[in-house]
Each structure stands twice: as C-alpha cells, then as structure tokens.
Amino acid sequence: MEKFAVLGCGVVGSGVVELFEKNKALIEKRCGKSLALGYILDLRDFPDRPYGDKVVKNIDVILADKDVTVVAECMGGVEPAFTFVKSCLEAGKSVSTSNKELVAKKGDILLQTAKEHNVNFFFEASVGGAIPIIRPMHKCLAANAFSAVAGILNGTTNFILNKMICDDMDFAAALKLAQELGYAEKDPTADVEGHDACRKICILSSLAFGKHVYPESVYTKGIREVELKDTKLCEQLGYAIKLIAQVKALENGKILPTVMPMAVKNTNLLSQVNDVFNAVMTDTDGADRSMFYGRGAGKFPTASAVLGDMIEQFQLDGTICAQTWESAENTDFIEDFSAFAAKRYFRTSAADVKLLAEVLGDVDEKTISTDEDETVCIVNTEMNAAQVDAAVKALAQKGVQVLAQYPVLE
C-alpha cells in the first residue's frame, strides 16, 4: 500500500482528497496498486470531515514516513511551500503542485532537486487548472520547435471582460459581480493587474524554450483601464478584447513574453473562450496550431490536474521522467518589450480615414464613426510601442487625439 500526503487543506487540497475518495477504485485500477491518503498538513483542524484524523501540523511526520511516496502541494505562495516541497523531494518523494507562484519563481531549483533525488516534480495544475497543457506541451509536442504560445490564463479577468462585452457592464460593476460570485478575491490585484497570468506564461515559456523565465522579465499590463466602450466597438469590428498572455520566438533567437489586453480576431478560437474558462494555443513547426481549453480554476478541476500528476508518479515508480528546464544565468535570451510589434486597434477623436491611413499605414476597410464623434479602426501595419507613440504625436499635430489603442492577436 503506497500513501500520499496533501500539503494544505484549502479549496484545492480538500478537492484532491475528495476526488481521490470518489474515484478511488478507478484510480487504483489505472495505477495498478492500492493507494491511501496518509496525511494532510494544515495548521487548522477539520474534526467534522471524514479525513479529519489524517491532519498533522508538522511536515517532519510526512518526511519521516517511507510509505509516503507522493506529495500534493496545494498551499500556495512561495514560503513555506518552497521549503516543504524541497524537503519532500530530498526525502525521495515525488511532488505534484498547483502553486503557480512557486513554479514561476522556483521551478528551476525544484526541477533540479527532483532530478538529483531520482523523483519527479510535476505541476500540471499550475497553468490552466484542469486543462491538460504541461504534459501535452512537454510530451505530445516534444518533437516540435515552438514558435509561439498564447493563452487566456486567468479566469477572473476573462469573466470580467466577458461581462463587459456581453452584458454591457463596466469594469467596476463586472469586478463587483465577479467578487460576489467568488471568482475574484477581495483584493483582486493579482488577477486584475495580470500578475497571475504572468506567472503562468513564465511557466509555459520556460517549458517551451527550455530556460527559466522569471516574472520580472515579463512585460505585464492588466485590464483595469479597459473601457466598456472599447470592448463594444472592438466587437463591432469583429474582435474581442481579452487578457492575452503570450510568448513568441523571434527571428533573432530571443523570446518575447508579454501579458496585456489584446484585440483577438473572431476567426481565432481564443476569441470564443468565454466566462471563467481558460485556453492555451500553441504554434509549432510540426503540429502547427493546437488549442487546449477547459476550466482554469475551481476545486475539482484543479484537483483533477493535481491527481493526474500523482497517478503518473505512482505509475512511474520512481523513474525520472521530469519535464525540465535550465536556470537562466541572465535574461539575454529575453527580448525587450520595445521590440513587440503588432497590428493595432485605434480609437480616436473624429478623423478622416484617409488622414488616419497617412499616419498609421494600412487602415482596414471596416471603420466605425461613433455617435460620440469618435473614429475606430484596425491598422494592419505592425507597429511597436515607439511607432505607436510617434503616431499619437503625429495625429495630435493634425488635430486628432488617440483615445485608446490595443495590439491585435490574429
């Protein structure tokens, strides 16, 4: 009988225990062995729950039990999670985590520790919740060179933007609703400012390109400034404003990871990902474009991913099979955001389309003149930030004010 331990008995941790108990027969069949919950580490007690007698307060109890071969880390945050996970790996236990902050900030170290101790550090649940994305990228697409990964990696902001587009709510009202429904925290900063999506694109970038990308290397802009007006006008042009976390491989050999609101063309499936759902799109040289879609958060969806990792760890019986990347000694392989170029959505004060084209380049045929005397267009010429700044100044000199602009994801 092999045992597992769960660190942290919050939403995800309790989900892991409950989903395991629900599908125990099926999981044991798939693993080919008998399994049991050994311990739950938490500072609180849970006397009313069926697994209340498994709660321990000291990680050493888990570390000392040789029958515990697999540990699920569902605490969140860097410490004490990092110290606990590292100790578990060093004690010869494989670890599966749902903690994106931990992986984004310390993944390289923990992968190395796992390798050194012939165990596995898995983190399928850290990006996209239930969505199978880490293993598909690492295993199924292992024969490919990646050219880009782009995703909707934060359900809270996707819910808010969706409410703005579909239900005419402004940002503040949509955020309030998200908080009432439990989709957004009381302090929504990590979601709304893009930090959560940033951590996830760090993980996917590291996995796709083999070197650790740290959060501070990623240009990150949230959705707080997105105006209801632009979500509606974008929609009329055939685009949806989404918070897109992406990374692209550039011709100079560097990569460019970004998190920001972008106008996604409605021929791109990402534009159709609504509500709290997440999705990840990959572009590779062999498989071409793939997309992975599902629930990006929630008790059982996240537990599903944590347990999927644990099942493989039980099956592997200690074999190293780590999805891995190297520590990055410097950030030379990451291009500066100033190099980011894309087609653009522009909203300006009332302007003649010919004049816009003179300054902005190839303006798409379909433009909108709004009731409020503003002009909206898509510019098909790719512009970087400096070019946008120059265009804003040039238009101002001709009496046209740029009121909003978003890069386009095609």
Add this chain to the structure above:
Amino acid sequence: MEKFAVLGCGVVGSGVVELFEKNKALIEKRCGKSLALGYILDLRDFPDRPYGDKVVKNIDVILADKDVTVVAECMGGVEPAFTFVKSCLEAGKSVSTSNKELVAKKGDILLQTAKEHNVNFFFEASVGGAIPIIRPMHKCLAANAFSAVAGILNGTTNFILNKMICDDMDFAAALKLAQELGYAEKDPTADVEGHDACRKICILSSLAFGKHVYPESVYTKGIREVELKDTKLCEQLGYAIKLIAQVKALENGKILPTVMPMAVKNTNLLSQVNDVFNAVMTDTDGADRSMFYGRGAGKFPTASAVLGDMIEQFQLDGTICAQTWESAENTDFIEDFSAFAAKRYFRTSAADVKLLAEVLGDVDEKTISTDEDETVCIVNTEMNAAQVDAAVKALAQKGVQVLAQYPVLE
C-alpha cells in the same frame, strides 16, 4: 546510440524521418540520449532521398537488430501492419503507430502483447492527428470518470460541411474540391460514410471506459445525404451541422457510441471548428469540460504525434507505462442505438408552429418559414429514433411532411 525504425515510407512515415532530422538536436536533448534512424521498411526504393540507404524490404532485419528499441508503424491497414507490430513488440521493441484501423480493430491484443513483453504500444497519432488527446485523456484526466467524449474526428468531412455552410457549395461540389485539394481520396467512402470517424471514436471509447469497443458496435452514418439547404437553415437557427463522433455514459452503466451528422449549437466550441481541423471535447466529473483542437491529418502534424510517442518511449527506457484497456468478451456494455435520445432539428413542409408543438413537444421559439414554403424548427424535447418515427407518422396524418431531421449536440 539507440536506433529507431519506421515501417512504411508514405506521407506519415517520411514525415517522421524528416521532422526527426529537422529537430534532431532538440529531440536528443529532450530524450537525454543520442538517437538515429536505423531502418525504413518499404517495398519501394527511395534512391533520391537522403535516407534512401536506410530502406530495407524485410522486417526480420529490424527485428534482429537489438539497437532498434523503438519502431514507428506508418503503413496503415490491418495487415501486414498487425503481424509486423506484434513481432516488434514480441522482440522487445516499443511501437508507436498512426494507424487507427489497426488500433480500433486490434488495439486490445497489441496492448496485451506490449504488457507481456515489458514494452509500450502507443498510438497518439491514431486519433486527431497532431492533437494531443490520447495522453491527456489517459494521464492528465486519469483521476476522472468520463461521462462523454464528442469530437470532430475527420478533417475531410469537416472541410466539406464547412464549404457547404460558408461557400454555398452542395455536397458533390464540396467533395470534388476536397479531392482536388488532396483532402479526400479518389474513393472517399471511408471518410464520407463515417468509417474513419468510427474507428477513432472506438479508440477514444475504449480509452475512456476501459473496454475495447469494436467498429461494428458503433452506429455510423455519414454525410452523403446532408443537403446544402439544411446547413444554411441550421446556421440561421444558430447551429452548425457537423459530423460528430461521440460516446456517452448512460445511467444504466452502459455506453453509447455514435457517428452521425448533428446540429451543433453555436455556444459549443465544436461548432467553431472549421476547415480540415479536428477537435475533441471531454466531459468528466472532476475536470468538467475540456477541449483539444488542432490539425487532424497531414504529413508533419501526424509525424509530430508519432514522434512524441517515440520520445516518451526513449525516455522511459523500457518501463511499462502503457495506456491500456481490456478485450471485450461481449458487447453487453454497449447500449443499442435505439436508446439514443436528443433534441432535434426538423425541416417540414409548411406547418403551423402550434401544430408542430402538439406533435413534437417543446418547439423552440425561433422558427423559420422558408421561401420554398417549408418550416424549420428546433425541438427541445429529447426524442429517440422510435419517437421520431412516430412523430413523422403523426405529422403526416395532419398533412405535414418531415423533409429532414438531425439530432442536436448542445
């Protein structure tokens, strides 16, 4: 230095060799070992290709070479593929295949053979081409009980239906175009009649529910009778006609696999899967709904999936890690098609909506009266085939002819 062999140097087999050579450095890094193409088995010679000197005509050469640890089977068809694959497994070589007919008809036997010889039989490329679906279902979602799997699993028919919907081509014209573009074979039967999709849903059903589902147990209806008119009218109601291969777990414990054209509601992402792309949607108790999307066929997309399997086989170093299912002694676990119930799209001769509701049940508010004096509606009451037959007769008695009907996928 470990070697691999490729059986069959057609489109997929040559793709495997070429994608391997292109990304050799990256693949070797990911495998942690040096790799080389050992042999290609084909009756033809390929003197002008860089790997022409690797061609052999006799499987025994490959079986006898102990350095060959992994074999890619890309021949297609049941024989001689089955005999060759079985021999390779018995000789201690892991096999990766793109051959859906082989897996759908002989998967249980080959999985058993692999297990007995401590090697792996993988088949990621057999369903959905490049799309990671076998491994995600088997590993990432391993903690879940499946309630349904539904997919667009044949690119040719999806292309044809898409041309009908978007470009007003009738079935014959769209098929001709598909043949001209190389998407459809000269004899398009396997695609158009649904046999190809049937094989794929057999594989996914076996994987999801753990018992081998053979093609002859699956109700299969192709798209030859789909009329342009219905694709257009469906679209006006907010649905897209797609060839849907699906399997559902029923409350009585049985499963019900089907392949048939269905009207897919436009809130379902499957309705947005266009052109030759494929997609698979899974419903499970933990992860809820997930979707996997990508290129379902083609030289490099299929090669990407075959090589992904091979890379894991090299990494595993012989460890058993087989995705597996049991042989089915009988078909008692498969429900008869007569039990299949769904909401329906109906096209009838001109009819009063009240009259339709009297016979059909809950008719959706949005109906269409066509220029040709026909009536089109969605019936929200679930009907099985016998109930549809009874309704057709009842309507005929009231002077209304049913001209077309499709089950709805929500």
